[in-house]
Amino acid sequence: MDLTYTAEEDEFRARLSRWLARTLPELPPPPDPLDWPGRRAYDTGWQRRLYDAGYAGLHWPVDAGGQGATPTQHLIFLEETEKAGAPYVGANFVGLLHAGPTIASEGSAEQRARWLPPVLRGEEVWCQGFSEPDAGSDLASLCTRAWRDGDHYVVSGSKIWTSHAEVADWCELLVRTTPVSGSVPKHRGISWLAMPMDAPGITVRPLRTLAGSTEFAEMFLDEVRVPVSHRVGDENDGWRVTMVTLSYERGTAFVGEVVACRRVLGELAREARKNGRWDDAVLRRRLGHLSAEFAALWRLTQWNVSESQRTGGVPGVGGSVFKLHYSHARQELYEAAADVLGPGALDLGHPWNHDRLSSLSYTIAAGTSQIQQNIVAERILGLPKGR
Amino acid sequence: MDFQLTEDQRALRDGVRDLLEGRFDRTALRAAVDASERAGAAALDRELWRELGAAGFFSLALPEADGGVGLGLPEAVLAFEEAGRALLPGPLVATFLAAGEIPGAASGDVMVTAADGPLVAWLDEADVVRGDVAGAVPARSVDPLTPLHRLPADAPREDGGPFLDGAGALLTAAEQLGSAARTTEMAVQYARERVQFGQLIGAFQAVKHLCAQMLVRAEIARGAVYAAAVTGDPLEVCGAKLLADDAAVRNARDCLQVHGGMGFTWEADVHLHLKRAWVRAGTGRSAGDAEEALAAAL
Numbered sequence: 001m002d003l004t005y006t007a008e009e010d011e012f013r014a015r016l017s018r019w020l021a022r023t024l025p026e027l028p029p030p031p032d033p034l035d036w037p038g039r040r041a042y043d044t045g046w047q048r049r050l051y052d053a054g055y056a057g058l059h060w061p062v063d064a065g066g067q068g069a070t071p072t073q074h075l076i077f078l079e080e081t082e083k084a085g086a087p088y089v090g091a092n093f094v095g096l097l098h099a100g101p102t103i104a105s106e107g108s109a110e111q112r113a114r115w116l117p118p119v120l121r122g123e124e125v126w127c128q129g130f131s132e133p134d135a136g137s138d139l140a141s142l143c144t145r146a147w148r149d150g151d152h153y154v155v156s157g158s159k160i161w162t163s164h165a166e167v168a169d170w171c172e173l174l175v176r177t178t179p180v181s182g183s184v185p186k187h188r189g190i191s192w193l194a195m196p197m198d199a200p201g202i203t204v205r206p207l208r209t210l211a212g213s214t215e216f217a218e219m220f221l222d223e224v225r226v227p228v229s230h231r232v233g234d235e236n237d238g239w240r241v242t243m244v245t246l247s248y249e250r251g252t253a254f255v256g257e258v259v260a261c262r263r264v265l266g267e268l269a270r271e272a273r274k275n276g277r278w279d280d281a282v283l284r285r286r287l288g289h290l291s292a293e294f295a296a297l298w299r300l301t302q303w304n305v306s307e308s309q310r311t312g313g314v315p316g317v318g319g320s321v322f323k324l325h326y327s328h329a330r331q332e333l334y335e336a337a338a339d340v341l342g343p344g345a346l347d348l349g350h351p352w353n354h355d356r357l358s359s360l361s362y363t364i365a366a367g368t369s370q371i372q373q374n375i376v377a378e379r380i381l382g383l384p385k386g387r
Numbered sequence: 388m389d390f391q392l393t394e395d396q397r398a399l400r401d402g403v404r405d406l407l408e409g410r411f412d413r414t415a416l417r418a419a420v421d422a423s424e425r426a427g428a429a430a431l432d433r434e435l436w437r438e439l440g441a442a443g444f445f446s447l448a449l450p451e452a453d454g455g456v457g458l459g460l461p462e463a464v465l466a467f468e469e470a471g472r473a474l475l476p477g478p479l480v481a482t483f484l485a486a487g488e489i490p491g492a493a494s495g496d497v498m499v500t501a502a503d504g505p506l507v508a509w510l511d512e513a514d515v516v517r518g519d520v521a522g523a524v525p526a527r528s529v530d531p532l533t534p535l536h537r538l539p540a541d542a543p544r545e546d547g548g549p550f551l552d553g554a555g556a557l558l559t560a561a562e563q564l565g566s567a568a569r570t571t572e573m574a575v576q577y578a579r580e581r582v583q584f585g586q587l588i589g590a591f592q593a594v595k596h597l598c599a600q601m602l603v604r605a606e607i608a609r610g611a612v613y614a615a616a617v618t619g620d621p622l623e624v625c626g627a628k629l630l631a632d633d634a635a636v637r638n639a640r641d642c643l644q645v646h647g648g649m650g651f652t653w654e655a656d657v658h659l660h661l662k663r664a665w666v667r668a669g670t671g672r673s674a675g676d677a678e679e680a681l682a683a684a685l
């Protein structure tokens with residue numbers, strides 16, 4: 001058990017923080033949260049700066065265009081950028097955190113060369129077309145169909161809750177290439193395609209979230225032609241490829257946010273001391289408890305990162321343990337924020353209140369807490385499948 | 388940074404586990420409970436205590452020059468986690484902390500207890516008592532294997548002592564962690580054996596989700612306890628104890644629930660874990676005080 005960093009790691013941290021101190025003041029002001037094209041430009045602009053400075057795809061393999069850094073260096077990167085208040089991955093979320101890593105590990109050499117560099121350079125944005133109106137938690141029951149027509153797939157169906165669909169260039173799309181029948185169970189017969197978002201036949205209809213924004217959308221696919229060469233992994237083997245994607249999503253995607261939550265907790269305490277709410281012992285104790293929880297989540301992160309550094313593999317199901325606790329702790333954090341604000345909690349002018357609304361999605365997106373509990377129980381604890 | 392157990396640490400943990408399984412398995416645990424019932428008070432197995440001493444359990448962190456093993460707090464935490472799993476009785480933490488200061492503690496020849504809160508454990512049996520126990524009156528302890536005395540409410544309490552935010556609190560947290568992990572295993576094992584409605588109860592989601600949350604609590608506590616052992620930071624120790632207390636108590640309760648009526652019997656071991664977890668949670672700083680201390684640092 002060793003929590004100290006090597007001289008090399010310290011040097012990496014120092015160099016990064018110097019670069020952040022120099023670069024962040026040069027950034028343009030962040031766009032209005034509801035201005036999606038503005039946000040795309042801002043997020044990809046930030047990604048370009050990271051690329052130019054050698055920080056893009058830090059822990060991706062070198063042959064996938066990455067820097068081949070260790071998971072620990074990636075952790076330092078997330079910690080330092082968050083501490084410095086650097087922009088969040090934003091519109092690059094899918095490209096950088098799961099479509100990219102999936103292509104890096106499952107794609108052919110041509111596919112890696114075609115799709116990975118533009119993600120790293122901030123030129124192309126991806127979205128995730130997994131969920132369907134009748135296939136949410138039960139993702140394997142998806143029914144968007146893809147027929148072979150020569151060297152193309154012809155895709156028809158609909159997707160829902162597609163984040164950033166309005167501004168994406170590519171979609172990691174799950175389709176059914178073989179219909180479910182007695183001999184083909186639903187997990188088989190699914191394929192993973194890279195669909196260009198400007199292909200004819202795609203209609204994107206934004207959906208408004210309870211926070212008032214249109215961060216996700218419905219997608220209607222009407223005989224969209226996707227080249228067969230855009231399939232990652234074998235035909236009908238998309239479920240396995242998807243499991244790789246999801247382990248990235250749960251394993252590493254939320255790590256930097258723990259640092260942000262610890263910062264917000266400090267802000268809550270400062271505000272409470274200023275506005276008198278600190279006199280409430282119940283509130284103080286809740287904040288104290290949250291402080292212990294976020295500290296422990298950070299330590300659990302270091303534990304998981306050390307483990308993947310040792311095994312050199314894909315983040316394990318341990319990510320589900322993290323995701324389960326983190327998503328609830330984050331919601332508790334913003335409930336406490338509302339308590340600190342008192343009547344001010346009803347004023348959307350305060351950023352905490354917007355974050356309180358957003359935090360409601362944490363126990364749903366990327367697999368609901370109930371589904372995560374099933375995964376922990378069945379895959380880690382070995383309890384029998386069933387309902 | 389490599390926040391995983393080293394080979395040596397794994398070997399140490401396995402060694403302690405083997406020692407305890409050989410010397411204090413379930414049969415021994417139940418025999419100790421029965422004996423304490425018959426005698427009306429728990430008695431400590433002095434021979435076992437000396438064996439622990441001889442195996443280096445109490446002298447783990449003493450420098451080799453002083454006859455110790457020369458290891459650190461992280462290793463001690465691993466040993467105490469195993470003690471917590473096995474529900475090993477006795478003033479383990481107080482004796483460990485006295486090793487090197489009180490002759491005979493390190494070897495297990497002398498059993499040491501300490502007054503570190505409103506309750507003192509093993510007062511009658513201990514050879515040496517640290518702290519002021521004037522006016523202590525015997526209590527009927529909830530835990531059949533931890534005799535307790537109550538101190539007068541106005542007894543002086545030292546602040547910031549080892550039990551509040553030092554090694555004592557951390558080692559107690561490690562025992563809680565071991566217990567929380569053990570009750571998770573017990574629940575999972577039962578859920579994989581017990582059939583109702585024609586299927587294993589572990590296939591029911593309500594049961595599955597109880598078990599999953601038990602694992603989450605134990606793993607969150609593990610991160611906190613191990614990290615606090617490495618950094619020794621008083622606030623981290625405080626948070627680790629808070630989360631480990633919570634994990635041990637709540638996991639024991641959920642384990643009981645998973646066992647159904649069987650869980651409510653004296654025969655099942657679940658209640659022994661719950662009662663010991665309550666006693667350990669009552670050692671040192673209260674949860675409310677720990678939360679206040681953490682809040683004050685925000």
Ligand SMILES: Cc1cc2nc3c(=O)[nH]c(=O)nc-3n(C[C@H](O)[C@H](O)[C@H](O)COP(=O)(O)OP(=O)(O)OC[C@H]3O[C@@H](n4cnc5c(N)ncnc54)[C@H](O)[C@@H]3O)c2cc1C
Binds near residue numbers: 129162163216361
């Ligand atoms: C903000 C946000 C962004 C998203 N972005 C994307 C995206 O970019 N791309 C994409 O593909 N998807 C996205 N999603 C979709 C997300 O993955 C799904 O919402 C999620 O998997 C749940 O599916 P569902 O909404 O259909 O709920 P349902 O599956 O209908 O679940 C409804 C309720 O039933 C419970 N439930 C369902 N099945 C079980 C079961 N077996 N056991 C116990 N309880 C069960 C659930 O836990 C939930 O409480 C996003 C969702 C949100 C909220």
